[in-house]
Amino acid sequence: MIPFPGWGPSDRSGLTAVEGGVTAVPGFRAAGTVTGVKASGKPDLGLLVADQPAAVAVLTTTNQVKASACTLSERHASDGRARAVVINSGNANVCTPDGEVHTARIAEATAAAIGSATTDVLVMSTGIIGVPLPIERIEAALPGLASTLTADGGPAAAEAMLTTDTRTKQVGFQVTDDQGSCTVAGMAKGVGMIEPTMATLLVVLTTDAPVHPQILRSLLQRATDTSFNRISVDGDRSTSDTIAVLASGLATSPPGVETLGRALQAVCADLAHQVVADGEGATRVAAITVRGAATEDDAAALARAVATSLLVRAAIHGADPNWGRILMALGNAGVDLDPRRVSVTCGGITVCRFGVAASFDRGQASHAMSRPEIEVGIDVGSGRSSATVLTCDLTPEYVRFNSQYTT
Amino acid sequence: MIPFPGWGPSDRSGLTAVEGGVTAVPGFRAAGTVTGVKASGKPDLGLLVADQPAAVAVLTTTNQVKASACTLSERHASDGRARAVVINSGNANVCTPDGEVHTARIAEATAAAIGSATTDVLVMSTGIIGVPLPIERIEAALPGLASTLTADGGPAAAEAMLTTDTRTKQVGFQVTDDQGSCTVAGMAKGVGMIEPTMATLLVVLTTDAPVHPQILRSLLQRATDTSFNRISVDGDRSTSDTIAVLASGLATSPPGVETLGRALQAVCADLAHQVVADGEGATRVAAITVRGAATEDDAAALARAVATSLLVRAAIHGADPNWGRILMALGNAGVDLDPRRVSVTCGGITVCRFGVAASFDRGQASHAMSRPEIEVGIDVGSGRSSATVLTCDLTPEYVRFNSQYTT
Numbered sequence: 001m002i003p004f005p006g007w008g009p010s011d012r013s014g015l016t017a018v019e020g021g022v023t024a025v026p027g028f029r030a031a032g033t034v035t036g037v038k039a040s041g042k043p044d045l046g047l048l049v050a051d052q053p054a055a056v057a058v059l060t061t062t063n064q065v066k067a068s069a070c071t072l073s074e075r076h077a078s079d080g081r082a083r084a085v086v087i088n089s090g091n092a093n094v095c096t097p098d099g100e101v102h103t104a105r106i107a108e109a110t111a112a113a114i115g116s117a118t119t120d121v122l123v124m125s126t127g128i129i130g131v132p133l134p135i136e137r138i139e140a141a142l143p144g145l146a147s148t149l150t151a152d153g154g155p156a157a158a159e160a161m162l163t164t165d166t167r168t169k170q171v172g173f174q175v176t177d178d179q180g181s182c183t184v185a186g187m188a189k190g191v192g193m194i195e196p197t198m199a200t201l202l203v204v205l206t207t208d209a210p211v212h213p214q215i216l217r218s219l220l221q222r223a224t225d226t227s228f229n230r231i232s233v234d235g236d237r238s239t240s241d242t243i244a245v246l247a248s249g250l251a252t253s254p255p256g257v258e259t260l261g262r263a264l265q266a267v268c269a270d271l272a273h274q275v276v277a278d279g280e281g282a283t284r285v286a287a288i289t290v291r292g293a294a295t296e297d298d299a300a301a302l303a304r305a306v307a308t309s310l311l312v313r314a315a316i317h318g319a320d321p322n323w324g325r326i327l328m329a330l331g332n333a334g335v336d337l338d339p340r341r342v343s344v345t346c347g348g349i350t351v352c353r354f355g356v357a358a359s360f361d362r363g364q365a366s367h368a369m370s371r372p373e374i375e376v377g378i379d380v381g382s383g384r385s386s387a388t389v390l391t392c393d394l395t396p397e398y399v400r401f402n403s404q405y406t407t
Numbered sequence: 408m409i410p411f412p413g414w415g416p417s418d419r420s421g422l423t424a425v426e427g428g429v430t431a432v433p434g435f436r437a438a439g440t441v442t443g444v445k446a447s448g449k450p451d452l453g454l455l456v457a458d459q460p461a462a463v464a465v466l467t468t469t470n471q472v473k474a475s476a477c478t479l480s481e482r483h484a485s486d487g488r489a490r491a492v493v494i495n496s497g498n499a500n501v502c503t504p505d506g507e508v509h510t511a512r513i514a515e516a517t518a519a520a521i522g523s524a525t526t527d528v529l530v531m532s533t534g535i536i537g538v539p540l541p542i543e544r545i546e547a548a549l550p551g552l553a554s555t556l557t558a559d560g561g562p563a564a565a566e567a568m569l570t571t572d573t574r575t576k577q578v579g580f581q582v583t584d585d586q587g588s589c590t591v592a593g594m595a596k597g598v599g600m601i602e603p604t605m606a607t608l609l610v611v612l613t614t615d616a617p618v619h620p621q622i623l624r625s626l627l628q629r630a631t632d633t634s635f636n637r638i639s640v641d642g643d644r645s646t647s648d649t650i651a652v653l654a655s656g657l658a659t660s661p662p663g664v665e666t667l668g669r670a671l672q673a674v675c676a677d678l679a680h681q682v683v684a685d686g687e688g689a690t691r692v693a694a695i696t697v698r699g700a701a702t703e704d705d706a707a708a709l710a711r712a713v714a715t716s717l718l719v720r721a722a723i724h725g726a727d728p729n730w731g732r733i734l735m736a737l738g739n740a741g742v743d744l745d746p747r748r749v750s751v752t753c754g755g756i757t758v759c760r761f762g763v764a765a766s767f768d769r770g771q772a773s774h775a776m777s778r779p780e781i782e783v784g785i786d787v788g789s790g791r792s793s794a795t796v797l798t799c800d801l802t803p804e805y806v807r808f809n810s811q812y813t814t
Binding site: 092095129310315317318357393 | 473717732759764
């Protein structure tokens with residue numbers, strides 16, 4: 001499920017997978033429906049509701065062209081409490097004349113439909129930029145949507161948040177330690193414009209652990225830093241990235257905070273992996289793991305430089321153990337580097353040792369790189385820190401898709 | 408010849424195009440030959456020689472994985488004098504066990520063949536990374552190459568420096584002002600790994616103007632900053648980028664320094680445009696011009712963010728006036744930006760006005776973007792500075808090519 005040694009929490013003890021997405025967690029109901037905002041007629045409005053006000057934490061994009069949904073969700077989460085997350089897909093409501101007004105109307109209509117305060121509703125929007133949102137369709141659909149909320153509606157909500165995704169992205173873990181247990185689950189969407197630096201895409205996480213909003217926020221930040229902030233599909237950071245976690249507090253005998261943090265990290269790592277695996281046009285996931293760096297920040301910067309190089313990603317598509325391009329990318333990372341200390345493995349086969357070609361069988365290396373999940377291992381010989389960044393191969397299909405997809 | 412209003416020097420008075428590449432300039436001879444380093448049997452060794460020691464200035468890549476040819480050329484140019492530039496293609500001699508020794512041997516063999524000091528020879532190498540250079544082939548070819556040097560050998564040398572380029576890149580101008588006149592010419596190679604920040608690709612420039620090496624260096628830096636440092640093909644910065652200018656000093660009645668600087672800028676802008684137009688898989692050149700920025704650095708950073716966005720470049724390939732992606736890319740530039748002040752034109756048609764969709768005919772805009780040379784004009788409404796960055800469209804062919812091209 002979490003395929004790479006360097007990916008996700010190193011300690012996975014006490015974690016058991018559970019089905020059902022965000023509603024696998026006690027205290028939450030969800031639903032999804034069709035409003036017609038998507039021309040395809042697919043589900044395009046999802047709703048997650050906590051039975052009682054939940055502790056909440058939110059992170060949003062660092063892009064300066066920022067969706068009004070991001071701003072509103074930050075504001076509504078600032079008191080640490082929320083009841084609902086409403087998500088519309090097919091239209092991002094960004095760079096539209098009435099964006100702010102429409103976002104507020106979504107929150108108001110949701111609050112009316114579920115009987116909560118407007119300030120307890122978070123809003124997420126994803127899809128086309130610059131086209132006015134048909135707000136009436138969403139307002140008209142919300143009462144009906146609220147009436148279909150169920151404790152097994154997680155998958156329906158996960159379906160309704162998709163855009164160019166080919167599949168839903170959901171995961172859940174029950175986690176147990178000597179203090180007790182709780183459940184942590186999540187759903188995500190996103191396949192392009194994926195280059196988070198602070199938060200990412202649309203991600204909704206739930207847990208029944210009772211936890212103070214400030215602690216929840218710091219756990220979320222830590223989990224995001226090593227998951228959604230360490231993936232790259234195309235280097236383009238969206239205007240709408242939002243990740244929200246809601247905690248119902250229903251677990252009567254919860255685990256310790258560290259255990260909760262580990263479970264949150266595992267959920268985020270798994271969802272982030274699913275996002276990369278479904279990357280537009282992708283045929284292969286590559287974990288770029290840098291070891292032997294002076295600091296973790298250095299390791300992450302080096303891994304990111306390799307993961308975002310078009311030439312490296314094209315070589316990964318061709319199953320080409322092109323370590324020269326990998327060294328070229330490392331040299332551009334802005335981190336002190338001595339090429340004579342760098343060694344590189346592709347699919348477990350050493351292709352470069354101390355900055356020069358290793359003796360290896362090209363056919364064998366190419367075969368090892370042909371799998372759907374491969375690791376590029378890089379030792380830079382400068383210290384003891386490591387980091388893994390996930391990326392996918394760059395394919396002609398990515399380009400074809402994105403040159404044909406209408407605005 | 409220089410197609411975009413914002414590209415190259417604004418004042419082009421007194422400039423007249425001349426043919427013949429680097430040997431259009433008095434005092435230089437050149438030649439090219441086949442050594443067999445390239446498996447294709449195409450020319451792969453070029454030589455430019457000044458009849459007398461020339462003033463010289465050199466800029467090389469900022470990549471930390473740096474070719475030994477870059478290091479040697481910097482060292483040999485440090486006294487401000489040089490006689491020759493030798494260029495081998497097909498093998499970059501980077502990340503090879505004997506790289507430094509082989510680079511030194513190329514310089515020594517060249518010096519012996521033309522009868523100069525070894526420290527007066529600059530070396531450039533381009534091609535595959537990590538494969539040992541067949542140095543004997545180059546040493547064996549040099550005496551014969553030197554014997555074929557002629558005053559019309561510029562095009563042969565330009566041919567010998569190519570790798571995946573589809574055509575040579577040469578230009579020359581005679582420039583005249585009220586003080587006198589001189590000639591400035593150049594040749595370049597490069598189609599991928601193009602994202603210079605300090606110097607770029609392989610570029611050789613010649614002039615007959617008598618000029619002190621320190622002034623030559625500052626003129627070169629200025630010309631490079633607004634040409635080779637403002638193009639991007641794929642965001643990958645090479646390990647071998649080098650730009651060298653040699654001045655024979657034979658012009659008896661030269662123009663003023665400002666005029667020489669303008670001519671050098673025009674040569675660099677023209678060559679940089681040729682490099683982008685020949686970008687791997689490219690079908691179209693796009694000039695991203697940002698106006699109304701607070702500073703020129705801001706304008707360049709904003710233009711570069713748009714020019715390096717995969718989603719924008721894929722949209723340019725599809726002739727899609729996708730201004731939402733342009734705003735997304737601007738928001739990621741790390742420059743203060745108010746989206747409500749941003750307006751965008753594609754191919755001369757206003758598609759976004761003050762952050763929201765302008766009223767325009769999509770078919771007409773798409774038609775305007777279907778030309779081989781288009782301009783994306785962006786006004787950010789923050790000041791009076793502007794900058795233009797050239798890029799090319801991202802195509803399925805780029806990806807196909809770079810996933811099949813062997814290491």
